[in-house]
Amino acid sequence: MKARVHIMLKDGVLDPQGEAVRHALGTLGFEGVTGVRQGKVIELDLAGEDRSAAETQVKAMCEKLLSNTVIEKYSIEFI
Template sequence: MKARVHIMLKDGVLDPQGEAVRHALGTLGFEGVTGVRQGKVIELDLAGDDKAGAEAQVRAMCEKLLANTVIEKFTVEVI
Protein backbone atom coordinates (compact mmCIF):
# COMPACT_ATOMS: atom_id res chain seq x y z
CA MET A 1 0.00 0.00 0.00
CA LYS A 2 1.14 3.55 -0.65
CA ALA A 3 0.60 6.76 1.25
CA ARG A 4 1.03 10.23 -0.17
CA VAL A 5 1.67 13.21 2.11
CA HIS A 6 1.19 16.78 0.88
CA ILE A 7 3.00 19.37 3.00
CA MET A 8 2.46 23.11 2.59
CA LEU A 9 3.35 26.16 4.61
CA LYS A 10 0.45 27.38 6.72
CA ASP A 11 -1.46 30.45 5.55
CA GLY A 12 0.29 33.60 6.73
CA VAL A 13 3.77 32.03 6.75
CA LEU A 14 6.15 33.76 4.33
CA ASP A 15 7.01 31.55 1.34
CA PRO A 16 10.19 32.97 -0.28
CA GLN A 17 10.49 30.06 -2.73
CA GLY A 18 6.92 30.55 -3.89
CA GLU A 19 7.52 34.28 -4.29
CA ALA A 20 10.67 33.62 -6.34
CA VAL A 21 8.71 31.28 -8.63
CA ARG A 22 5.91 33.87 -9.00
CA HIS A 23 8.45 36.53 -9.94
CA ALA A 24 10.23 34.22 -12.41
CA LEU A 25 6.94 33.34 -14.09
CA GLY A 26 6.27 37.04 -14.60
CA THR A 27 9.68 37.61 -16.18
CA LEU A 28 9.01 34.68 -18.54
CA GLY A 29 5.84 36.38 -19.76
CA PHE A 30 3.27 34.47 -17.72
CA GLU A 31 1.12 37.39 -16.62
CA GLY A 32 -1.68 37.19 -14.09
CA VAL A 33 -0.05 34.89 -11.53
CA THR A 34 -0.68 36.74 -8.29
CA GLY A 35 0.58 34.14 -5.83
CA VAL A 36 2.52 30.88 -5.63
CA ARG A 37 2.84 28.57 -2.62
CA GLN A 38 5.47 25.86 -2.88
CA GLY A 39 5.24 22.63 -0.93
CA LYS A 40 6.43 19.07 -1.04
CA VAL A 41 4.97 15.64 -1.67
CA ILE A 42 6.29 12.53 0.07
CA GLU A 43 5.27 9.04 -1.07
CA LEU A 44 5.69 6.11 1.28
CA ASP A 45 5.48 2.39 0.52
CA LEU A 46 3.86 0.64 3.48
CA ALA A 47 3.50 -3.01 4.41
CA GLY A 48 0.10 -4.38 5.36
CA ASP A 49 -3.45 -3.74 4.26
CA ASP A 50 -5.02 -1.89 7.21
CA LYS A 51 -5.88 1.46 5.59
CA ALA A 52 -7.01 3.17 8.82
CA GLY A 53 -3.95 1.95 10.71
CA ALA A 54 -1.66 3.08 7.90
CA GLU A 55 -3.20 6.55 7.89
CA ALA A 56 -2.77 6.86 11.65
CA GLN A 57 0.84 5.72 11.39
CA VAL A 58 1.64 8.18 8.59
CA ARG A 59 -0.01 11.02 10.55
CA ALA A 60 2.26 10.14 13.50
CA MET A 61 5.27 10.21 11.13
CA CYS A 62 4.26 13.68 10.00
CA GLU A 63 3.82 14.94 13.54
CA LYS A 64 7.21 13.59 14.63
CA LEU A 65 9.43 14.03 11.55
CA LEU A 66 8.05 14.72 8.11
CA ALA A 67 6.35 18.08 8.73
CA ASN A 68 7.25 21.04 10.89
CA THR A 69 3.78 21.44 12.37
CA VAL A 70 4.57 24.88 13.76
CA ILE A 71 4.70 26.38 10.25
CA GLU A 72 3.44 23.58 7.97
CA LYS A 73 0.14 21.82 7.41
CA PHE A 74 -0.18 18.37 5.88
CA THR A 75 -2.72 16.01 4.36
CA VAL A 76 -2.41 12.24 4.17
CA GLU A 77 -3.82 10.11 1.38
CA VAL A 78 -3.61 6.30 1.60
CA ILE A 79 -3.72 4.76 -1.84
Protein backbone atom coordinates in the same frame (compact mmCIF):
# COMPACT_ATOMS: atom_id res chain seq x y z
CA MET B 1 -0.29 0.14 0.37
CA LYS B 2 0.93 3.54 -0.72
CA ALA B 3 0.38 6.87 1.04
CA ARG B 4 0.97 10.32 -0.39
CA VAL B 5 1.59 13.21 2.01
CA HIS B 6 1.10 16.79 0.78
CA ILE B 7 2.90 19.40 2.90
CA MET B 8 2.34 23.15 2.51
CA LEU B 9 3.18 26.21 4.55
CA LYS B 10 0.28 27.39 6.67
CA ASP B 11 -1.65 30.45 5.52
CA GLY B 12 0.08 33.62 6.65
CA VAL B 13 3.58 32.07 6.70
CA LEU B 14 5.97 33.83 4.31
CA ASP B 15 6.90 31.64 1.32
CA PRO B 16 10.09 33.07 -0.23
CA GLN B 17 10.44 30.16 -2.69
CA GLY B 18 6.88 30.65 -3.89
CA GLU B 19 7.50 34.38 -4.29
CA ALA B 20 10.69 33.68 -6.31
CA VAL B 21 8.72 31.37 -8.62
CA ARG B 22 5.95 33.98 -9.02
CA HIS B 23 8.54 36.61 -9.94
CA ALA B 24 10.29 34.26 -12.39
CA LEU B 25 6.99 33.43 -14.09
CA GLY B 26 6.36 37.13 -14.64
CA THR B 27 9.86 37.57 -16.03
CA LEU B 28 9.16 34.75 -18.50
CA GLY B 29 6.03 36.50 -19.72
CA PHE B 30 3.40 34.61 -17.73
CA GLU B 31 1.30 37.54 -16.62
CA GLY B 32 -1.54 37.41 -14.13
CA VAL B 33 0.02 35.06 -11.57
CA THR B 34 -0.63 36.90 -8.32
CA GLY B 35 0.57 34.29 -5.87
CA VAL B 36 2.49 31.02 -5.67
CA ARG B 37 2.79 28.67 -2.69
CA GLN B 38 5.39 25.94 -2.91
CA GLY B 39 5.16 22.69 -0.99
CA LYS B 40 6.37 19.13 -1.09
CA VAL B 41 4.91 15.70 -1.74
CA ILE B 42 6.21 12.55 -0.06
CA GLU B 43 5.14 9.07 -1.19
CA LEU B 44 5.44 6.22 1.26
CA ASP B 45 5.26 2.50 0.45
CA LEU B 46 3.76 0.81 3.50
CA ALA B 47 3.63 -2.88 4.43
CA GLY B 48 0.29 -4.26 5.52
CA GLU B 49 -3.31 -3.77 4.49
CA ASP B 50 -4.90 -2.19 7.59
CA ARG B 51 -5.77 1.31 6.41
CA SER B 52 -6.69 2.57 9.87
CA ALA B 53 -3.36 1.47 11.34
CA ALA B 54 -1.51 2.92 8.34
CA GLU B 55 -3.29 6.26 8.73
CA THR B 56 -2.34 6.41 12.41
CA GLN B 57 1.26 5.55 11.56
CA VAL B 58 1.56 8.12 8.75
CA LYS B 59 0.05 10.85 10.97
CA ALA B 60 2.69 10.05 13.60
CA MET B 61 5.41 10.25 10.91
CA CYS B 62 4.13 13.67 9.86
CA GLU B 63 3.95 14.97 13.42
CA LYS B 64 7.41 13.70 14.38
CA LEU B 65 9.50 14.13 11.23
CA LEU B 66 7.94 14.86 7.85
CA SER B 67 6.21 18.15 8.66
CA ASN B 68 7.14 21.12 10.82
CA THR B 69 3.68 21.50 12.34
CA VAL B 70 4.47 24.97 13.70
CA ILE B 71 4.56 26.45 10.18
CA GLU B 72 3.31 23.65 7.91
CA LYS B 73 0.07 21.78 7.36
CA TYR B 74 -0.24 18.35 5.80
CA SER B 75 -2.81 16.10 4.22
CA ILE B 76 -2.65 12.36 3.61
CA GLU B 77 -4.14 10.36 0.76
CA PHE B 78 -3.94 6.65 0.18
CA ILE B 79 -3.36 5.59 -3.41
